[in-house]
Structures are given as structure tokens and as C-alpha cells.
Amino acid sequence: MDSSEILYVLGTKAQFIKSKFILENLIKNNFKVFILDTGQHKEITSSELNYFKNNFEYISISDNKKNISSIFSMIVWFSKVIFSSNKIENLKEAKYCLIHGDTISTLIGLIIGKKNNLEVVHIESGLRSYNWFKPFPEEIIRTIVTRYSDILSIDSEEAANNVKKYQSKKKIIRLSRNTIYDSVVMTLNDEKPPENDTLIVTIHRTENIYNKKRLKSFVNLLIKLKNENLYSEIEWYCHDITINALERNSLTTQLSNNGVNLKKLILHDEFINKIYSSKAVITDGGSIAEECSIMNLRTVIWRDV
């Protein structure tokens, strides 16, 4: 490799978390890293960035100060970002643009990489459900990004099979497992905290939050669990999108009256140690499910696929 500059496009909390130790390794190997923040989860990611103590060049391409937390704000934000020039002036020697996963920010990263004539490296490539609408829009984004990236980084046999058709045209990086493993083991406290009697909850997917019937069903489930006295505490860590939906459906009072604590999101390190000492977790997030799996926690995935 003959270039020492890398452009890394990130936007969501999960992308920052899973990329943390890739970034650390790039910096250790004397790469000049430009982190381009799409601003999708602006409030959360700015605190995650403190970990690197400014050992990178930070580029922000959107002026939003808050997280993108509604479909309307997503459309406005995406349009603004895509129709701006996205020509990164400071990049002189960069060859690669790294992008991650299957979010709107991944798609933006692909477009920016191509606009700047960089080779696009797609991390966590090759995941497919082969159903365009599950998950939506992730499945569509995965397909586009895998098709147009130049280098694919895969971390499972299933992904390897899914990218077989590109093997002759693209370079493939094969990892033994997902980089989320590093994020979990590097952030756990040295000694395992004593297990407490808490159920940790986090739900934020569109199909669960915007479906009123399903959201109410979930609230009823938590109340049932509380009444069964399985847990002394139920703590629900809420994304903005979740708290908005709960308020819109007048469910917050019902939850607090029944002893379910609604909490704001906390830093990833803190959250990992929190779930590690909990009795069980309910989530609809792929990354959190995977983190729970690494820690072998009792986990319910609030999804049907």
C-alpha cells in the first residue's frame, strides 16, 4: 500500500463503535486518518470521538446538531448531504475510503468515495437476507454498496458465499469475526461486576417504533414482566426516535407508573458494562444482539426476522 491517508466515513453510533479499534490500529500504523462524520447520530458520536484524543482530522458534512430521529428529518438531511459537492479538499494522498455496514451513512460514504475518486472499502460486506423489505432499507443499501465498492471486507462464511460472484472483480479482505468483538472485550472492566437483578431494554427499529400496535404490545410485555417480579429493575435505554414514539402514543406515564425506568442513551463503554452485569436483555438491534451473544447474556430479540 503506497498511501498514508485514509478517509473513513461514519455516521451512526454502531459504526463508530465497530470502527473504534480499526481506527486505533490505523493511527498506530501511522496513517493520517480523516474521519468524515455524516451527522446521522451527531449527539452520540461526538462523545465517542473523544476516545481518539484528536489523533485524526475531523470533517463534518452536515450542520445538524441533533441526531436524525424522524423519517422527515432523514429525508431533509440525506438530500442536503447528497446534493452538496462533497469534494474533500484536504485529501491529497488518500487512496481509500472506508465505509461500514448498511445504513444511510454507508450509502453516503460510497457516493463521497466515488466523487473523490477513491477506492471504496466496504467493511461488514456480504450480508444479505434476499428480501428487499426485511430489513428495509438496509437490504437495498447492502446490495448497492457491495456492488459498487472496490474492496469487500467480510467476516463470516455466509458473507463469503454471498460475495463469491465478485471474487474475480474485487479484492476481498477476510476477517475471523466481526470487529464488534474488539469493541466488547476492550471495553469490559477487568473484573466482571456482580450480576444484578436488572432487565436492560433497548428498542429503536422503524418497524417496532412506528407500528403503534407493536409498540403498545411491547409496553404491555414489559409491564407483564415487571408484575411477574422476575426483575427488581427494568431499565429501557431510549433513542430519541423511541422516546418520541412513546410520548406520541402517551405511553411514558403508563411505563413509569408500572416501575419501568426510561433512560437516556449512555456511552458505549458504560452500556457494555451495564449489560454485562444485568440478568437479561431485550433488544431489536443487530449490534447489541451480537454484543450480548459475545458475552453469552440471556437475550430476547424483539424481531420476527
Place this chain on the structure above:
Amino acid sequence: MFDYEFKNRDLERCLENIEYLNNNMLLSKYNHDEIIYFLNEISYSNKISLDETSPSQQFVEQLMSI
């Protein structure tokens, strides 16, 4: 009462890496009874393997060798 053998591909798609699947996880399909039954069962103790090669390090090494 319920079968927690992970033979179907649905749960695999909830996780980025199917090797992480274990008997401590349930793809609920929004079924309250199944969730409550599952959470009432005795769980396995937490165990985490810390002797793996870092995938982030693997990524950077392979990128540098391209």
C-alpha cells in the same frame, strides 16, 4: 414447550456473525408467552473468550498488504 434450536436462518440474520448464535438467545417473533417462558428459564453463566485475534488488527494488516 418451545424449541430453541437455532435451525432456521431468521435468527442468523439478526446477528452479523452466525457463529455467535447460542442457546441464550431467542428470536421472539413478538410472542409474549414464548418470551416470558424463555426469561423464566435458568440462564447459562456468562462466559467470554478473550484469546481471539483482534479482527480490527486483521483488517488493517490485510489492507496494508493490498
